Amino acid sequence: MTFNAKTFLPLFLASVLSYFPPFLHGQDLPGNSLPGASTGKSIPEPGDTPAEPEKKKMDPVMVKELKDVVKTNIFAVSKRNINMALSTIHPESPTMESSKDMMTYIFARLQLKYTIQQLEVKEIDGDEAKVEVLQVTQKLSGNAAFRDNRVKMLHTMKRDGKKWKMFSSEALFIEYLKY
Numbered sequence: 001m002t003f004n005a006k007t008f009l010p011l012f013l014a015s016v017l018s019y020f021p022p023f024l025h026g027q028d029l030p031g032n033s034l035p036g037a038s039t040g041k042s043i044p045e046p047g048d049t050p051a052e053p054e055k056k057k058m059d060p061v062m063v064k065e066l067k068d069v070v071k072t073n074i075f076a077v078s079k080r081n082i083n084m085a086l087s088t089i090h091p092e093s094p095t096m097e098s099s100k101d102m103m104t105y106i107f108a109r110l111q112l113k114y115t116i117q118q119l120e121v122k123e124i125d126g127d128e129a130k131v132e133v134l135q136v137t138q139k140l141s142g143n144a145a146f147r148d149n150r151v152k153m154l155h156t157m158k159r160d161g162k163k164w165k166m167f168s169s170e171a172l173f174i175e176y177l178k179y
Contacts, residue, residue, distance in 0.1 A: 056123075062164075063121045066131050066157055069164050074114045074135070080107040090158050090165035110142030117150070127159040128167075136177070148177040 069088050076084035082103050089096055106112075118134040133153045139146040151174045158167040 058121060058124050062124055062129075066121050066124075066129050066164050067119055069157065069166060070119060070131060070133055070155065071116070073166060074116060077103070078112070078114050080111075082107065088166055090160050090167040092158075092160075093165075093167050106144075109144035110146055111140040112142075112146070113138045113140050122154070129157040129164065131155045131157055132172075138177075148179075150175045150177060 073085055073088040076082075076088065082100060085103060086096070086100060089099060093099075115136045115138075116133060117136060118132070120132050122130040122132050131154070133155065134150065135153070136148070136150045138148045152172040154170045154172055155166050156168045156170075157164045159165075
């Protein structure tokens with residue numbers, strides 16, 4: 001099985017990146033650069049105040065629907081309910097089957113605790129939306145190696161009929177927790 005965090009990674013998979021090749025371990029994230037490196041952007045003069053980007057008004061009902069999909073996904077994986085978790089994933093998502101395989105593997109070996117620390121709808125554009133999630137995942141029990149972690153994910157959500165579902169995800173960063 002091959003998994004690609006840039007293509008698709010449901011919310012629970014972000015918590016188990018320790019099973020994946022170290023594609024995110026110590027990786028520079030987009031937008032990061034060394035001090036003094038040229039970015040092609042001019043440096044603002046002291047006293048200049050950049051204009052705040054104008055935020056689009058988002059329909060509060062739609063925002064709630066999007067957040068509820070993420071919360072349902074978290075609830076489903078915490079209860080090890082594969083069918084409920086799969087119901088939150090868009091049927092046209094390219095890795096629906098591999099997600100099911102990964103859940104089966106993890107649920108048989110680990111009991112994990114998921115905590116959402118932040119959940120924010122970043123953008124809604126027609127039938128597509130972006131939702132950013134900061135979550136902590138901790139191992140409660142199990143016979144497989146697992147590293148507790150905090151991960152920030154950017155989920156692309158798409159409509160499936162009238163319902164929002166998770167289509168793809170990108171891990172923005174992962175931090176392994178030390179106790």
